[in-house]
Amino acid sequence: xxxxxxxxxxxxxxxxxxxxxxxxxxxxxxxxxxxxxxxxxxxxxxxxxxxxxxxxxxxxxxxxxxxxxxxxxxxxxxxxxxxxxxxxxxxxxxxxxxxxxxxxxxxxxxxxxxxxxxxxx
Amino acid sequence: xxxxxxxxxxxxxxxxxxxxxxxxxxxxxxxxxxxxxxxxxxxxxxxxxxxxxxxxxxxxxxxxxxxxxxxxxxxxxxxxxxxxxxxxxxxxxxxxxxxxxxxxxxxxxxxxxxxxxxxxx
DNA sequence: CCGTATCCGATCCGATACTG
DNA sequence: CAGTATCGGATCGGATACGG
Numbered sequence: 001x002x003x004x005x006x007x008x009x010x011x012x013x014x015x016x017x018x019x020x021x022x023x024x025x026x027x028x029x030x031x032x033x034x035x036x037x038x039x040x041x042x043x044x045x046x047x048x049x050x051x052x053x054x055x056x057x058x059x060x061x062x063x064x065x066x067x068x069x070x071x072x073x074x075x076x077x078x079x080x081x082x083x084x085x086x087x088x089x090x091x092x093x094x095x096x097x098x099x100x101x102x103x104x105x106x107x108x109x110x111x112x113x114x115x116x117x118x119x120x121x
Numbered sequence: 122x123x124x125x126x127x128x129x130x131x132x133x134x135x136x137x138x139x140x141x142x143x144x145x146x147x148x149x150x151x152x153x154x155x156x157x158x159x160x161x162x163x164x165x166x167x168x169x170x171x172x173x174x175x176x177x178x179x180x181x182x183x184x185x186x187x188x189x190x191x192x193x194x195x196x197x198x199x200x201x202x203x204x205x206x207x208x209x210x211x212x213x214x215x216x217x218x219x220x221x222x223x224x225x226x227x228x229x230x231x232x233x234x235x236x237x238x239x240x241x242x
Numbered sequence: 243c244c245g246t247a248t249c250c251g252a253t254c255c256g257a258t259a260c261t262g
Numbered sequence: 263c264a265g266t267a268t269c270g271g272a273t274c275g276g277a278t279a280c281g282g
Contacts, residue, residue, distance in 0.1 A: 005230070006230075007221075007224075008230075008236075009146075010219075010224075010225060010239065011214075011217075011218055011221060013220075013221035014145055014221045015142065015145055017220070017221075018217070019140065021136060024135055024136055028132060063224065085220050089220060092216035092220075093132075093135070095210075095216075096138075096210065097131045099131075099134075099138070099210060099213075100130075100132060100133070103128075103131075103134050104134065107126065112128065112129045116129070118131065
């Protein structure tokens with residue numbers, strides 16, 4: 001993805017930052033600290049390596065995620081949220097997640113939440 | 122759009138709620154009170170009527186937006202944010218908007234913001 | 243003014259194969 | 263373990279025409 005330089009509205013950027021099937025999930029996976037690529041791949045059910053890397057690259061370009069490489073073999077990198085934009089995006093996503101939880105409860109999908117340990121049974 | 126009933130993760134819902142090019146912008150247009158369809162169409166540059174109606178319908182299905190019809194001619198309806206999910210989504214979007222503003226400032230797009238009156242020049 | 247339907251190009255994303 | 267490249271089906275979104 002080529003990053004645009006002609007945004008005229010902050011919400012356009014917001015859309016580009018979070019669009020796609022996986023970005024919000026990837027960000028949430030990072031909210032408790034840095035994770036390796038394979039850790040993310042393992043933690044996110046159904047994602048392909050291609051999508052994971054592609055979306056991580058975009059999140060880095062927008063300054064929400066950073067990467068640290070450790071030298072030596074086997075290769076090892078860690079992805080983590082940036083102090084400013086990344087952390088604040090989590091704050092916003094937590095509000096949205098609660099909206100999603102409410103929606104699930106209102107629409108009879110409470111059991112799935114209990115299974116995942118998101119709410120108490 | 123057929124609404125799913127098999128969500129297993131609240132963030133999936135979040136994604137469905139905000140996905141698409143226009144949803145965040147539509148929600149923001151409603152943050153100061155109810156607006157008619159034509160008002161929205163006028164206020165959102167570049168949106169087609171088809172997309173506007175389609176996205177409004179989805180936002181209603183997720184419980185973020187509600188609609189009131191006034192009888193009489195010419196036909197008149199007003200769209201507005203729901204007290205619970207709609208308002209809270211705006212809280213989240215405001216945080217995200219600020220991230221977008223920061224991004225624009227950091228990347229030399231400050232002038233556009235001043236033109237729109239989002240920040241002071 | 244409000245809302246629906248269809249056509250069609252652009253984009254997204256999953257599968258797969260390959261490199262360092 | 264980390265990352266790139268390509269192909270093809272599914273979905274998105276703009277234009278346009280039509281109906282209440």
